[in-house]
Amino acid sequence: MNLNVNGKRYEVQAGTRTLLEVLREDLGFVGSKEGCGVGMCGACTVLVDGKPISGCLMLAEQAANRKILTIEGLATNGQLHPVQQTFIDEGAFQCAYCTPGFILSTVALLKENADPSEEEIREYLSGNLCRCGSYRNIVKAVIASSKRG
Amino acid sequence: MAIGESIPMLDSVARVTGAVDYMVNLRLPNMLFGKIVRSQSPHAELLKVDATNALHVPGVVAILTGEDLGANAFYGAAIKDQGVVAVDRVRYVGEPIAAIAAESSEAAEQAALLIDIEYEELPSVFEAKEAIQPGAPALHMKFQNNIFKHAKLRHGDMEAAFAEADEIFEDTFTSPVAQQASLEPHVAAAQWDGTRFTIWTAAQAPFTVRKALSEVFDIPPEAIRVIVPPVGGAYGGKGHIRIEPLVAAMARKTNGRPVKFVLSRAEEFVTVTKHAASITLKTGVKRDGTFTARQVTIYWNGGAYADVSPMLVPAGMVRSVGPYRIPAVHVDSYGVYTNLPPAGAYRGAMSSQTTWAYESQMDIIARRMGWDPLEFRMKNLLVSGEHFATGEELQDVHFMECLEAAAKGLDLPRPPLRAERSTRVIEAGRGPKSKRGRGYGVMMKSTLATSKSQARLKLEEDGTVTLYTSTVEMGQGGHTTMAQITSETLGIPLSAIKIIGPDTALTPFDSTTSASRSTSSMGNAVIAACVIMKKRLFDLSAPLLETPINELQTENGFVVANEVSISFADVLRRNDLQTLEESGEYSTSLGIDPETGQGVATPHWHQGAGAAEVEVDTETGRITILRYAAASFAGRVVNPRLAQLQNDGNVIFGLGPALMEEIVYDGGQATNPNLADYAIPSIRDLPEELTSVCIESEKGEMHGIGEMTLPPVAPAIANAIEAAVGVRIKDLPITAEKILRALRERSEQ
């Protein structure tokens, strides 16, 4: 089967492994992590056709021939995506295990809603867990990203 | 002036691009997959562990069972009671019985199903207070009453002091078993080379791991190399030693091939937990609002093995008294074996449980005696120069400032909260019959009494500096902090500093990255190394600059005199040196008497406070935290943004044990070992308004702040609930159901 990841096609033997397993084990996209394995924590968030999903709850087969974006595909030509830059500027991470998931969720949120309220941000990101507790700065970073356009 | 600046973490770009090299990403040539086979019984004799059929599974390379272990294969920080895998007997559900190394995880999993285990069930016990009763099943031969540690503090004449009291309060507060739940699980890989091996592990204390492993395998510590990549959250759960002995023992059987173990989320719940605790405080108070005496009795549920508890039980003892002026204090702190997984440190270790007790009782006392809870605290808080229950004189004490700052934080100017604007009750989580209240909490926590940090600096040929440190970067920004301290002390730009470590083959000794000790302890070791390095640079450059040493300074990578300067690189070159290396060390050697608890418990008392404003829906018992303000004493802040993240992070983390976290057991088997049923705080559980501050002092010593704002969270919320609706919750977590039950019980009275 074929997976289209970050604009490139990959031929993989996925079996009934999850998208997360194939991305990490076969293709080396290790920015997505397994945190909980039950779709609660969002450390495995990737965008499929622009929408965030849990890589741990989707079989790779289900993502065949769809556009998959992982954190590795966000920066272009070595230039950080504006959301990545604001996460740095606002100090929106600590151990950063959850950070790729938060950033991809934020990218998807801002595509749907260019100027979200704090409540809308909290609602959209409520499925991404940060055990270090960086939430306050994450909200700031999302707001700052939306202001930058 | 790198200290005091909000520098982004050194590897920020890696952190936002998913490029941090966590242990879970580690791949070694020829690496095998490890899998642990665990006990399904809480307490049983092992009649049979037969791996014959499992060994035939294609792809299985080796299997480790109790038979492989020598007499030394037991470990533990003070009591070596835990087998690398179980030998003869299992004592909790989830205890490792065997391990498998295979070419694929599928093969390992298939083999796991084929290991034939026969149990003969033994009676089991899960609560500490039941385990100490006569007739309770003993877990370990040497400890027939299941008490493996009894720490005592004896200060003053209790009988006389209680006789002086006008009122005596006695209350018991409990905390359940919880889990650190770092998003990165425990993960380690090991590879043997003859009689030596390397272990890569996500751990907080590489040298503790090395020492323990050297004892288990009976080889010199130098034969073991421990490497710790950046860690994806630890919170105490990766302190001491956990899966490393098993991982190394498995790897010893694979002919030099490396084996890697990554625990699943469910396995995390049986690997380490937070001690459940039952804390009884008996406190004597005079009508004028001063204390006469306090007697504390604590039962810590240590689980099936002592692990690091023999150190934590005495630490919990000194952390149980509270930051108040109390002339007579006795504490009995018991570590008790039960048939649950071993307990270890959990962010705000032991203080999380003890502060819950003493700060809850502060409000009970204040209310009953007619004092305002805030005023009552102010009246009794310790100040510099006073003596604590250990007999030690306290220095640099700022409890009052912390509490004042937190209390003031509730009244900052601000726009109306969502709860004040919203009319849609379901979204605001509030009902028509909601009531509000405010509550406060203060904490006092010791760090390690005896510990050591070493740092080594290497000035490279190009004038850049490499800092070798065994401080673990686990999200707290420890490496960034050390770079800032180096930059300021040595006078070199941050961009010219590189950090290496921890790697026991390269980086010098450090006791551990825990107990909020690194900023102070490693920070001072780094300063010491910088000072020596600077002196060397002055010695080497004074003749070149034709300036007396006492007129030299360093700045931006240059040694600077009045009119002339020379770069560090040129100092080396002109002296025909390739590199320059200097080391620094900082250590403390304090302690308390084991029989009386008298002495000096810590080089520094950590101090923090919190203030909460909550709204209670009296129909459901559900609370909304409207505002929370936190303060910690930092002495001198190295990096304001990282400090704010620590302060915030503690409050948010602290909402977990306060409101939701509890592992529920059924016959020793956790019924909620997953993040769907074991809730941890989400972004929607945040207080609507959260603020935090760091208090600095003239003395300007740098202190860690990794935990200070956590322990006050639960009692501040419980106190706010009582202020709002008049009910007192004494058992964590404070669930809506408990509040509603208490409201009902009160209205029935």
Next chain:
Amino acid sequence: MSIKFLEPADFSEAITLLSEHADDAKIIAGGTSLVLMLQQKLIAPGVLISLGHVPGYDFIRRDADGLHIGALTKVRDIEHSEIVQNYSPALAYAFRVVGNVRVRNQATIGGNLSTADYAADPPAMLTALDARVQVHGPEKKREIPLSEFFLGFYTTALEPNEILAEIIIPALPASARAAYHKYTSISAEGRPCVAVGAVADFDVDGKCQDLRVAVGAAVETPRRVNSAEALADGHTLTDELVAAIAEEYSRRLEPLSDVRGSAWYRREMIRVFVKRALEEVRDGDR
């Protein structure tokens, strides 16, 4: 050990495959429940039949007889649908509070209902709306009212070779109003402790006609209490009447216990949230 992943081109092929593989096969639509069960080793099918390439069942349509939603419609598309919003904001809300954004992007309404997880959101609202499902089998299509569809924990009236194809939600009179209340007792983020869907129609005098209230999450399957609903017939929903209906729900249902609340607490919460839902249908705009 490896599982076959089959991708039928249409429903009838999917049903044929399902019949062929009988107990060894599982249907996968969005996958959020199924992959979870696979990963936790709660199920071990030999064959997965994916509906990912089956066209024609991803739709939201409003006809004279009501709202029709294709089984393969994503939860998030229902949440965002103007058609659903116009039909009833409460229905859209019941989909908006499912899991998290990622789950809603992936999960389908058919999968949500077929899984019959007691701690789910839409079932209580849909039951209150008198929704029914159309299921396709090898020989025939049939319709099952939701009230008869959920049989117990993770158990439905679907035969082993049937697939849920469509959800039909009867038209609501313009004078009717609906409300959905999800109550999470522990973290704000989580599954419901109690879920209440309520629908009521009112005559010109504001007297209640046709009250329907379904309680979910606190009980094995969404439940209505006819004796309680009947109390409202022809009456104004006064505070006293609302309290009496809520009390009747609380007394009649047998709540379950789990980490989100004991049976005692859930009985109390059924009373509170039936009351709040009724107040909302009484006082709300729609």
